[in-house]
Amino acid sequence: MRQELTLHGNTALLTRANPLAKFVAVFLISMVLALSIDWVSASVALLAELALFPLAGLTLRLVWQRGWPLILAAALGGWSTAILSADSGSVLLDVGVWSISEGSLTLGLGFMLRGLAIAMPAVLLMSCTDPTDLADALAQKARLPHRFVLGTLAALRLVGLMAEEWQTIGMARRARGVGSHGNPMQRLRATLGQSFGLLVQAIRRASRLAVTMEARGFGGNTRTWARESTYSVLDIWVVLGGVLIAASAVLSAVSAGTWSFVWLSRN
Amino acid sequence: MGAADTGVRPAAVTAQGWGWRHAGRTQPAVRGLDLDIRPGERVLLLGPSGSGKSTLLHALAGVLGGEEDDADETGSLLVDGAAPRSRRGRAGLMQQDPETQVVLSRLGDDVAFGAENLAVPRDEIWTRVHEALEDVGLGHLPLNHPTSALSGGQKQRLALAGILAMRPGLILLDEPTANLDPAGVLEVRDAVGRCLDKTGATLIVVEHRVAVWKNMVDRIVVLQPGSSGQDAVFLDGPPDRVLEQARKMLIAAGVWVPGYVPPTRSRLDEQNSSRLLLSAQDLAVSRETPRRRGFRTIAPEPVQVGIEAEVRAGQALTVTGPNGAGKSTFALTLAGLLKPVDGTVTASNDLSDGGGPDPYSWKADRLISRIGTVFQEPEHQFVTAKVLDELMFGPRHLGRGSERVDELLERLRLGKLVDANPYTLSGGEKRRLSVATVLAAHPKVLVLDEPTFGQDAATWAELASFLSELLDEGTAVVSVTHDQEFSAVLGGTELRLGPSEPATARTEAGAA
Numbered sequence: 170m171r172q173e174l175t176l177h178g179n180t181a182l183l184t185r186a187n188p189l190a191k192f193v194a195v196f197l198i199s200m201v202l203a204l205s206i207d208w209v210s211a212s213v214a215l216l217a218e219l220a221l222f223p224l225a226g227l228t229l230r231l232v233w234q235r236g237w238p239l240i241l242a243a244a245l246g247g248w249s250t251a252i253l254s255a256d257s258g259s260v261l262l263d264v265g266v267w268s269i270s271e272g273s274l275t276l277g278l279g280f281m282l283r284g285l286a287i288a289m290p291a292v293l294l295m296s297c298t299d300p301t302d303l304a305d306a307l308a309q310k311a312r313l314p315h316r317f318v319l320g321t322l323a324a325l326r327l328v329g330l331m332a333e334e335w336q337t338i339g340m341a342r343r344a345r346g347v348g349s350h351g352n353p354m355q356r357l358r359a360t361l362g363q364s365f366g367l368l369v370q371a372i373r374r375a376s377r378l379a380v381t382m383e384a385r386g387f388g389g390n391t392r393t394w395a396r397e398s399t400y401s402v403l404d405i406w407v408v409l410g411g412v413l414i415a416a417s418a419v420l421s422a423v424s425a426g427t428w429s430f431v432w433l434s435r436n
Numbered sequence: 437m438g439a440a441d442t443g444v445r446p447a448a449v450t451a452q453g454w455g456w457r458h459a460g461r462t463q464p465a466v467r468g469l470d471l472d473i474r475p476g477e478r479v480l481l482l483g484p485s486g487s488g489k490s491t492l493l494h495a496l497a498g499v500l501g502g503e504e505d506d507a508d509e510t511g512s513l514l515v516d517g518a519a520p521r522s523r524r525g526r527a528g529l530m531q532q533d534p535e536t537q538v539v540l541s542r543l544g545d546d547v548a549f550g551a552e553n554l555a556v557p558r559d560e561i562w563t564r565v566h567e568a569l570e571d572v573g574l575g576h577l578p579l580n581h582p583t584s585a586l587s588g589g590q591k592q593r594l595a596l597a598g599i600l601a602m603r604p605g606l607i608l609l610d611e612p613t614a615n616l617d618p619a620g621v622l623e624v625r626d627a628v629g630r631c632l633d634k635t636g637a638t639l640i641v642v643e644h645r646v647a648v649w650k651n652m653v654d655r656i657v658v659l660q661p662g663s664s665g666q667d668a669v670f671l672d673g674p675p676d677r678v679l680e681q682a683r684k685m686l687i688a689a690g691v692w693v694p695g696y697v698p699p700t701r702s703r704l705d706e707q708n709s710s711r712l713l714l715s716a717q718d719l720a721v722s723r724e725t726p727r728r729r730g731f732r733t734i735a736p737e738p739v740q741v742g743i744e745a746e747v748r749a750g751q752a753l754t755v756t757g758p759n760g761a762g763k764s765t766f767a768l769t770l771a772g773l774l775k776p777v778d779g780t781v782t783a784s785n786d787l788s789d790g791g792g793p794d795p796y797s798w799k800a801d802r803l804i805s806r807i808g809t810v811f812q813e814p815e816h817q818f819v820t821a822k823v824l825d826e827l828m829f830g831p832r833h834l835g836r837g838s839e840r841v842d843e844l845l846e847r848l849r850l851g852k853l854v855d856a857n858p859y860t861l862s863g864g865e866k867r868r869l870s871v872a873t874v875l876a877a878h879p880k881v882l883v884l885d886e887p888t889f890g891q892d893a894a895t896w897a898e899l900a901s902f903l904s905e906l907l908d909e910g911t912a913v914v915s916v917t918h919d920q921e922f923s924a925v926l927g928g929t930e931l932r933l934g935p936s937e938p939a940t941a942r943t944e945a946g947a948a
């Protein structure tokens with residue numbers, strides 16, 4: 170858990186871009202994809218994103234390792250859309266209770282691709298952005314209040330600690346005879362007890378950390394930043410890239426005649 | 437003293453009739469404190485628990501009373517003639533728990549944090565960061581080194597670097613080495629010494645183990661509890677004189693006075709050919725559970741491999757070794773709480789009593805009546821809101837009576853506390869309770885993880901004597917400990933684990 174929050178020596182090009190620029194680019198792409206439910210715009214965006222993976226230091230294998238729940242969810246969503254949505258065009262497969270037609274297959278495929286195309290930029294962003302750099306950018310560039318941003322960042326570190334603590338408390342309680350056995354009610358109670366134990370520890374840790382931060386002068390009105398969050402030419406390319414991917418997704422779908430606004434297709 | 441070169445101006449501390457009562461308490465934590473500490477002096481603060489040592493350090497650090505509306509302050513406490521709260525950055529505070537002394541996830545950023553808050557210009561900050569890391573002996577690590585990968589001693593030295601980068605005139609250490617192993621203790625103590633020699637800053641340190649700090653301080657101040665109704669300072673003077681005059685009081689208060697090992701009960705006789713209860717064969721251990729990578733399941737990287745061990749009735753087994761050698765992980769695996777990565781843990785028929793040879797597969801109630809485990813942090817094991825319920829928890833689950841509990845209450849002096857909430861007990865009481873709760877289920881094997889860490893001398897002696905009795909009664913005791921005096925009391929055999937093998941399998945860069 171704690172390892173997931175760092176970059177692990179990733180030195181790919183996109184790690185050097187300003188987190189805010191990356192965030193804007195990702196936001197643009199996701200926005201556009203959320204508008205339409207067709208497969209053309211989604212596959213164009215997805216292809217473009219796949220082409221960008223090396224720039225973020227990602228391989229297909231790493232993507233699968235980190236994003237497999239999202240990928241499975243997208244596939245499952247696509248499959249259920251294909252079998253459950255109203256049939257149109259010729260029927261390809263009919264098993265009585267459900268059937269797949271050309272129309273429903275296209276819709277399901279579009280659904281799956283769109284899910285992937287929206288999920289991938291998030292994986293891309295997180296795998297080439299250090300949380301500390303993101304906090305710097307949010308406080309210095311986006312002008313969010315530094316107390317809030319740095320407080321959140323420090324708390325994020327505690328989340329990793331708490332994941333380890335959860336395991337320890339689980340073992341410590343088994344050593345007291347509280348086990349994950351019995352009926353669902355007893356298990357629920359055991360889990361609640363463990364959560365309470367974790368909560369107590371989390372509050373203690375958090376208040377000690379707060380003392381540490383206050384003793385280091387945190388909480389004043391003015392502060393300087395050891396790491397300056399800067400924009401570079403790279404960031405222009407990142408935002409332009411985002412605009413380009415979003416625009417080409419829309420244009421290719423419109424020219425292929427598949428573009429359909431989500432809210433219109435629902436009618 | 438190079439005070440002028442380093443930009444540090446040592447701070448003076450003056451207390452006149454100072455007192456502090458925390459919100460919601462009837463008695464003050466500190467009462468009538470009169471103290472004068474000159475710039476550059478080094479003071480060791482001693483006293484029984486509840487004498488307000490931490491309260492004083494927090495007040496000097498300017499972090500006391502921010503949200504306590506109902507707290508009550510009397511007299512005056514000044515740093516350089518002004519209230520500590522108004523002197524942001526004049527004092528730096530290090531606390532006990534290394535995990536909460538680290539704020540940020542990269543080494544350099546963490547050191548810079550305090551200086552940033554004091555609005556030091558950027559270039560100056562990085563100069564200070566490099567210097568501070570050099571001074572505490574962490575200069576060899578890259579600035580983006582993950583702070584989570586540091587040992588306890590390194591984390592405390594990192595905290596010291598973070599404090600030094602603020603250039604404080606007053607350094608406050610609140611039991612900075614209580615959670616560290618012996619090597620870590622010296623690491624931190626020596627780093628503090630070097631930094632004080634260089635900057636000339638004033639030092640106030642609170643610590644139970646006097647021997648660690650005695651030669652570094654000019655003066656020892658002994659406090660007494662605010663609830664005693666008397667003025668806070670019990671004794672004040674040069675280390676040798678104070679230790680001589682206050683020896684009795686300090687020993688009674690559980691302070692580790694140099695040259696004094698509290699008396700303990702000795703073992704009657706050690707049986708050499710007693711019954712085998714539990715053994716480990718070619719065991720590989722890890723705290724991590726197998727991970728899923730897509731459809732594949734990957735076994736975790738073991739921290740230690742090829743462990744062989746035997747646990748026999750009435751005999752002690754002491755597990756030692758450097759930090760990160762997997763001592764606790766091994767103990768937890770032996771105790772049936774972690775699944776072996778490789779090799780086996782086997783319970784003999786004497787122990788398993790028809791439950792099968794693999795402790796990890798036992799249900800929780802089956803486990804606790806056979807192998808009891810006492811964790812390093814007692815609070816992790818509290819499951820109820822009352823001391824008596826806590827003790828009765830095991831026996832109730834097993835459908836047994838309270839005879840054992842009555843005996844434990846008596847033997848571990850918990851009788852007066854039966855109605856208290858376990859979380860509100862003192863450190864020593866929590867430790868005694870956590871041992872008692874596990875023993876209430878009458879296990880044949882007792883596993884303890886660093887039972888003497890951070891304990892005062894009184895609790896230490898009590899625990900060691902109690903365990904030696906338990907061994908003579910035929911219980912097997914496995915303890916993970918750095919404490920040689922403690923192992924000497926228990927006797928038995930030592931299992932020494934070497935340093936962990938460097939992780940070789942992490943070849944895929946970026947994989948996590």
